[in-house]
Amino acid sequence: MEHHGHTQVNPWRQAMSATLHCLTGCAIGEVLGMVIGTALGWSNLATVVLSIALAFVFGYSLTIGPVLRAGVPAARALRIALAADTVSITVMEIVDNGVMLVVPGAMDAGLASALFWLALAFSLVVAFALTVPVNKWLIGRGKGHAVVHSYHQH
Numbered sequence: 738m739e740h741h742g743h744t745q746v747n748p749w750r751q752a753m754s755a756t757l758h759c760l761t762g763c764a765i766g767e768v769l770g771m772v773i774g775t776a777l778g779w780s781n782l783a784t785v786v787l788s789i790a791l792a793f794v795f796g797y798s799l800t801i802g803p804v805l806r807a808g809v810p811a812a813r814a815l816r817i818a819l820a821a822d823t824v825s826i827t828v829m830e831i832v833d834n835g836v837m838l839v840v841p842g843a844m845d846a847g848l849a850s851a852l853f854w855l856a857l858a859f860s861l862v863v864a865f866a867l868t869v870p871v872n873k874w875l876i877g878r879g880k881g882h883a884v885v886h887s888y889h890q891h
Contacts, residue, residue: 752873755881759825759872760865762799766791767833771857772848781844785834792833796826821881828871829864836860 770791774784800818805811836859837843843856875881 748873748877749869751876752869755872755876756825756865756869758799759796759822759829759868760861762796763792763826763829763833763864764861766793766795767830767861768857771837771853775848775853781838784844785838788834789830792830793826796822824875825868825872825881828868832864832867833860836863
């Protein structure tokens with residue numbers, strides 16, 4: 738007896754959904770970090786470190802929420818989130834911050850500048866494009882966000 742139910746999800750769509758989910762958390766943390774660091778006049782390094790830290794916090798918390806709601810104990814939910822999102826967030830943050838650092842003047846542009854926001858938006862688009870194939874590969878191996886999908890109530 739063949740079972741075709743939920744497994745027929747398009748792997749690219751699943752990867753895009755996982756990446757978008759990760760991007761949401763990353764973007765919140767990334768933007769907050771860039772805004773706080775820039776507003777406080779911090780160095781590029783301090784701003785990037787803050788952005789990455791916040792991206793991980795928000796990225797994981799968006800994954801942990803639905804898993805906790807599915808009744809999974811907190812320690813296990815955290816392990817699931819770490820397993821699901823670490824690679825994804827890491828790739829995204831390397832690309833995001835890499836783009837912000839290579840776009841001339843982006844880090845120094847300031848919050849009132851279109852260059853700052855355009856560079857940040859561009860960095861998130863590039864990060865999304867590069868992270869989707871990574872997530873597709875992880876999901877194909879039953880890792881990454883595939884782990885979380887068993888806990889999502891659709």
